Amino acid sequence: MNILIIEDEIPAFKKLLAYVDKSLHSDFEYTHTRSVEAAIKSLKEKTYDLILSDIEIIGGMSFDIFESVKTATPIVFCTAYDEHLLKAFQTNGIAYVLKPYTQSDIDEALKKYKELFYVKFNEHHFFEQFKTLLDKKDTYKKRLVIKKREGIKLVNTKDICFVEAHGDFCKLKDVDNNLHAVSMSIGVLSKELNPDQFFRINRSYIINLDCIENIIPYSKNRLSIKVKGLPVLVKTSTSLTKEFRKWIDR
Incomplete structure (x- = not known):
C-alpha cells in the first residue's frame, strides 16, 4: 500500500506517521x-492508494494540488480548521480529521x-504478496558452477540429492551418484x-525432498532419514524436527 502524506x-x-504505522502494522510505504x-511533482511521478493531507x-x-493534478486517489484530510469541510468532500475526500x-x-x-475500497485494498495486497513470492523464488539458484580438473561442470540444483558440510566448503551428490565439491x-x-x-x-546436511527414500522414528524428537546416494542414515536435529515434519507435509 502506497500512501502520500502531505504535511508541512x-x-x-x-505524529501522523506513528498513528498510521500502528493502525496498518507497518504494511505500507509512504512519500x-x-x-x-x-x-504535485509526487502525484505526477507516482500512483498512490491513499492520500493523507493537511489543508x-x-x-x-x-x-x-488536486486542481492541478487530477487523481482518483481517496483523500483523508487532517487539519486544524473545520471551515473547509464542504470543499474537502467536493474533491476525493473520504474523511475529515480535526487536529489534535x-x-x-x-x-x-x-x-x-x-471498507470503501475493500476490493482494491485486498487485490493490491494479494498482488504485492504474490509478486514478492515470485521475486523471491527467482533469486534461488537454478544451477551451480563447479570447478574440476577437467574443466567447469554445471550441476542443476534440482538434481542435487544432498549436501554435506566440510568446513568452509561442501560436498554434494547428484541423482547420477556423482560427487562434487563446492567452494562455499x-x-x-x-x-x-x-x-x-x-x-x-x-x-551438516541439506537434503532434497525428491531424494528421500525412507523416514524412520529415531527418538521422541528426532527422525532418521534414508537419502538416495547417501550410505548412512542422517538424523534431524531436535530443534528442527517439528519444522521438518511440517515441511514434508505441505
Missing part, C-alpha cells in the same frame, strides 16, 4: 511532501478507507537453494 509541520507529520509544488501547507492550499487527532481518529479514517559453506549454500525443495535437517 514536521512534528505533526511524525512525505511539505509543499504544494512537491506534492494549509507551504505554497498554498492542498486543494491547489488521536490514534482512534486515524484508525476510524483508515477503517473507512478499507553449507550456511551460505542453504540460503541459495529453494526451501520448497531443500531442507537443512542439521548442521
Whole structure:
C-alpha cells in the first residue's frame, strides 16, 4: 500500500506517521511532501492508494494540488480548521480529521478507507504478496558452477540429492551418484537453494525432498532419514524436527 502524506509541520507529520504505522502494522510505504509544488511533482511521478493531507501547507492550499493534478486517489484530510469541510468532500475526500487527532481518529479514517475500497485494498495486497513470492523464488539458484580438473561442470540444483558440510566448503551428490565439491559453506549454500525443495535437517546436511527414500522414528524428537546416494542414515536435529515434519507435509 502506497500512501502520500502531505504535511508541512514536521512534528505533526511524525505524529501522523506513528498513528498510521500502528493502525496498518507497518504494511505500507509512504512519500512525505511539505509543499504544494512537491506534492504535485509526487502525484505526477507516482500512483498512490491513499492520500493523507493537511489543508494549509507551504505554497498554498492542498486543494491547489488536486486542481492541478487530477487523481482518483481517496483523500483523508487532517487539519486544524473545520471551515473547509464542504470543499474537502467536493474533491476525493473520504474523511475529515480535526487536529489534535488521536490514534482512534486515524484508525476510524483508515477503517473507512478499507471498507470503501475493500476490493482494491485486498487485490493490491494479494498482488504485492504474490509478486514478492515470485521475486523471491527467482533469486534461488537454478544451477551451480563447479570447478574440476577437467574443466567447469554445471550441476542443476534440482538434481542435487544432498549436501554435506566440510568446513568452509561442501560436498554434494547428484541423482547420477556423482560427487562434487563446492567452494562455499553449507550456511551460505542453504540460503541459495529453494526451501520448497531443500531442507537443512542439521548442521551438516541439506537434503532434497525428491531424494528421500525412507523416514524412520529415531527418538521422541528426532527422525532418521534414508537419502538416495547417501550410505548412512542422517538424523534431524531436535530443534528442527517439528519444522521438518511440517515441511514434508505441505
